[in-house]
Amino acid sequence: xxxxxxxxxxxxxxxxxxxxxxxxxxxxxxxxxxxxxxxxxxxxxxxxxxxxxxxxxxxxxxxxxxxxxxxxxxxxxxxxxxxxxxxxxxxxxxxxxxxxxxxxxxxxxxxxxxxxxxxxxxxxxxxxxxxxxxxxxxxxxxxxxxxxxxxxxxxxxxxxxxxxxxxxxxxxxxxxxxxxxxxxxxxxxxxxxxxxxxxxxxxxxxxxxxxxxxxxxxxxxxxxxxxxxxxxxxxxxxxxxxxxxx
Amino acid sequence: xxxxxxxxxxxxxxxxxxxxxxxxxxxxxxxxxxxxxxxxxxxxxxxxxxxxxxxxxxxxxxxxxxxxxxxxxxxxxxxxxxxxxxxxxxxxxxxxxxxxxxxxxxxxxxxxxxxxxxxxxxxxxxxxxxxxxxxxxxxxxxxxxxxxxxxxxxxxxxxxxxxxxxxxxxxxxxxxxxxxxxxxxxxxxxxxxxxxxxxxxxxxxxxxxxxxxxxxxxxxxxxxxxxxxxxxxxxxxxxxxxxxxxxxxxxxxxxxxxxxxxxxxxxxxxxxxxxxxxxxxx
Numbered sequence: 001x002x003x004x005x006x007x008x009x010x011x012x013x014x015x016x017x018x019x020x021x022x023x024x025x026x027x028x029x030x031x032x033x034x035x036x037x038x039x040x041x042x043x044x045x046x047x048x049x050x051x052x053x054x055x056x057x058x059x060x061x062x063x064x065x066x067x068x069x070x071x072x073x074x075x076x077x078x079x080x081x082x083x084x085x086x087x088x089x090x091x092x093x094x095x096x097x098x099x100x101x102x103x104x105x106x107x108x109x110x111x112x113x114x115x116x117x118x119x120x121x122x123x124x125x126x127x128x129x130x131x132x133x134x135x136x137x138x139x140x141x142x143x144x145x146x147x148x149x150x151x152x153x154x155x156x157x158x159x160x161x162x163x164x165x166x167x168x169x170x171x172x173x174x175x176x177x178x179x180x181x182x183x184x185x186x187x188x189x190x191x192x193x194x195x196x197x198x199x200x201x202x203x204x205x206x207x208x209x210x211x212x213x214x215x216x217x218x219x220x221x222x223x224x225x226x227x228x229x230x231x232x233x234x235x236x237x238x239x240x241x242x243x244x245x246x
Numbered sequence: 247x248x249x250x251x252x253x254x255x256x257x258x259x260x261x262x263x264x265x266x267x268x269x270x271x272x273x274x275x276x277x278x279x280x281x282x283x284x285x286x287x288x289x290x291x292x293x294x295x296x297x298x299x300x301x302x303x304x305x306x307x308x309x310x311x312x313x314x315x316x317x318x319x320x321x322x323x324x325x326x327x328x329x330x331x332x333x334x335x336x337x338x339x340x341x342x343x344x345x346x347x348x349x350x351x352x353x354x355x356x357x358x359x360x361x362x363x364x365x366x367x368x369x370x371x372x373x374x375x376x377x378x379x380x381x382x383x384x385x386x387x388x389x390x391x392x393x394x395x396x397x398x399x400x401x402x403x404x405x406x407x408x409x410x411x412x413x414x415x416x417x418x419x420x421x422x423x424x425x426x427x428x429x430x431x432x433x434x435x436x437x438x439x440x441x442x443x444x445x446x447x448x449x450x451x452x453x454x455x456x457x458x459x460x461x462x463x464x465x466x467x468x469x470x471x472x473x474x475x476x477x478x479x480x481x482x483x484x485x486x487x488x489x490x491x492x493x494x495x496x497x498x499x500x501x502x503x504x505x506x507x508x509x510x511x512x513x514x515x516x517x518x519x520x521x522x523x524x525x526x527x528x
Contacts, residue, residue: 002318003321004317004320004348005317007347010347011347070333073331074332074344076296076298076327076331077325077327077332078344078345078348079296079297079321079324079325080317080348081315081316081317081320083315084317240300242298242300
């Protein structure tokens with residue numbers, strides 16, 4: 001094991017704590033505001049407050065994007081290898097994913113005391129028959145954990161990708177990807193027609209994803225594959241990353 | 247033992263060769279002056295040694311171990327960069343604490359004492375520091391790290407004369423108390439010349455000098471006087487360079503000379519390191 005892994009993990013763990021704490025304080029504040037507004041204006045506390053798991057995943061995605069560059073620069077400042085920096089970041093993110101699964105659950109339980117709040121997992125797989133309670137718990141845990149961790153891995157990969165790109169490429173990707181998805185794709189679909197191979201391939205992909213996610217184990221496998229893919233890609237990007245002045 | 251060895255290190259950025267076949271050894275517990283004009287490759291050299299950049303060709307070893315992506319070897323190095331590598335929102339004391347995590351020998355009491363001496367408020371955030379204090383907090387980090395190898399890249403950037411003197415004094419005190427290999431990359435050669443034991447000079451990415459300071463200074467002399475007399479004296483000698491001011495001329499000559507060899511109308515003096523540097527790198 002690298003001599004710098006433990007210190008690097010400690011630094012990342014400490015650095016992430018602040019953001020995570022702020023996130024949950026904001027969530028709690030929003031919940032309290034929602035509760036107060038409902039009591040004042042509607043006269044009851046029968047509000048709907050759910051989706052914390054999804055919001056937490058988006059938070060972790062954004063955190064993954066934004067932490068890449070400052071973390072790498074701090075690794076350079078302290079002469080830490082890129083490999084150790086990558087491993088310690090992933091270990092820290094995995095630890096926080098673990099903690100956040102239970103924090104999210106705690107929030108859902110808290111919200112459910114005063115409003116209509118339900119676990120996202122239960123909402124998605126209410127019709128699915130699990131062998132027993134333990135299997136359901138384990139599946140729920142893996143689903144939530146991998147959802148959070150894959151969001152972070154995707155964010156970290158995007159952060160690494162942007163770090164490695166030059167200014168021109170950054171602009172091209174930032175403008176090009178949304179343009180292709182929002183303008184190029186509808187035009188292409190209209191141009192090729194619904195019976196074309198192009199459109200059929202897109203539909204088949206979407207269908208595959210929907211069917212995979214419809215099954216909790218399929219969703220877990222998909223998230224696990226995403227974690228593996230994004231981690232490998234991010235490592236390939238970081239392993240030769242040079243210091244940048246800006 | 248903390249010896250750094252560079253074997254034929256070349257670093258290219260596109261078509262530009264920032265370092266060109268540099269082979270040099272930084273020996274244990276010596277203070278080096280890494281000199282060179284702007285763009286000579288000094289920062290690139292330090293960045294390559296500290297694993298922030300990969301050499302295009304060649305290898306860096308620290309105590310015989312390959313430095314590249316080697317945490318064991320790199321843990322012996324602290325590299326103070328002229329650029330800020332910490333988040334702007336971090337407080338100085340938070341950076342001290344973080345550095346202590348990476349460098350277990352980091353002396354927090356000494357860092358606090360130096361902060362007091364320099365008048366640095368450690369509760370301030372990095373973004374709130376002036377240019378001078380941006381250098382000062384990094385100097386304090388480097389000196390307090392107690393790493394066996396410490397690089398200073400432009401340490402006195404933006405420092406006033408008092409703070410520069412305080413830095414040189416702190417460096418000497420630290421070196422006397424706990425010797426380490428210090429490599430100082432600076433443009434203020436004359437100020438640092440008293441503490442530099444060995445000089446490494448880069449020119450356009452190439453190593454042009456690697457010698458003890460005393461040897462460098464003993465290897466040349468300066469004569470000044472009227473232009474005609476100086477020119478007459480310089481005939482057949484290897485001139486490093488010359489300065490002309492009105493009718494007066496100073497010539498920097500390579501080699502050694504006895505005082506009785508100097509004509510009465512000429513004055514003999516030792517060339518300072520900065521003068522030699524200018525002549526060598528022009």
